[in-house]
Amino acid sequence: MSDERISVRRRxxxxxxxxxxxxxxxxxxxxxxxxxxxxxAGWLAPPxxxxxxxxxxxxxxxxxxxxxxxxxGDTAPGFWSGRTGTRxxxxxxxxxxxxxxxxxxxxxGALLLAETVxxxxxxxxxxxxxxxxxxxSAAALYERQGWTLMATGEQRWGPNRTVQVHSYSAPS
Numbered sequence: 001m002s003d004e005r006i007s008v009r010r011r012x013x014x015x016x017x018x019x020x021x022x023x024x025x026x027x028x029x030x031x032x033x034x035x036x037x038x039x040x041a042g043w044l045a046p047p048x049x050x051x052x053x054x055x056x057x058x059x060x061x062x063x064x065x066x067x068x069x070x071x072x073g074d075t076a077p078g079f080w081s082g083r084t085g086t087r088x089x090x091x092x093x094x095x096x097x098x099x100x101x102x103x104x105x106x107x108x109g110a111l112l113l114a115e116t117v118x119x120x121x122x123x124x125x126x127x128x129x130x131x132x133x134x135x136x137s138a139a140a141l142y143e144r145q146g147w148t149l150m151a152t153g154e155q156r157w158g159p160n161r162t163v164q165v166h167s168y169s170a171p172s
Contacts, residue, residue, distance in 0.1 A: 008111050011052040011064065016041045018061035019054065022100045029101040034132060035157070044096055050123065053115050055099065055108045062103035065112040066096040067120060067127075075153040076128035076167035083150060084126075092120035094129040094170075097138070109141050117170050127170035130155065132163055139166055146171035 011019065020040045026032050037043035045052065048069050055063030070077035070088040077088035094116050099108045120127040131138045133152060143149070147168040154162045 005058050006106055006108060006111065007056050008053055008115050009056070011045075011054045011066075015054050015061055016044060019044050019064050022061060022064065023098060025100055025102075026098040030135075030137075032098055032135065032138075034163070050092065051116075051119055052096070053112060055103075055112055057103050057106065057108070063099040063108045063112055064096055065094065065116050067116050068093045068095055073155055074130060075155055075165055076130045076150065076169070079150040079153065079167045080126055080128050080169055086126070090125060091128045092116070092123065092125035094120075094127050097129075110145055113142075113145055120170070129168050130165040131168070132165055139168075142168050 023033075023040055023044070027036055033043075044064065044066065046066070046068055050067045050069070052064065052066040054061050070091050070093055074088075074093055077091040077093060080086065080091050081088045094113065097109065097112060099112075117127045128150075129142070129147075131142065147170055150167045150169055152164060152166050155165050156162050
């Protein structure tokens with residue numbers, strides 16, 4: 001789907017306030033993220049991130065995505081490593097993907113995913129991601145885009161809290 005009103009570019013520091021506003025709309029509408037971060041702008045901009053992108057519709061930020069290095073607690077890098085015999089450090093974790101409820105239906109999520117896949121591959125890394133099992137619409141997006149479900153596992157989100165996540169790898 002091509003829409004000249006939509007563009008994707010690297011996120012700039014000046015975009016963070018708009019990104020947080022859209023994230024708040026998504027949280028209210030969809031419950032993502034499951035736990036509202038204490039510092040939403042910091043959550044969107046991890047210091048070790050190789051990059052983040054925004055989608056704009058008519059010049060307004062309506063979507064976001066980020067790449068991260070594998071961190072302790074991520075399940076997808078471990079599943080990919082176990083499957084291929086590579087190191088988890090050879091993956092790039094796709095995260096913080098969301099699109100404003102008002103801007104859905106334009107293929108924005110797919111455009112953001114494609115941008116991170118290009119970036120990860122350009123760095124010689126395998127794109128992977130984790131999604132909570134209850135987020136069926138996100139899982140459906142990944143599967144429509146050809147991502148492969150590697151496994152379902154658990155992530156520890158606190159001393160007394162474990163969540164089930166699906167771990168995906170990008171299409172070859």
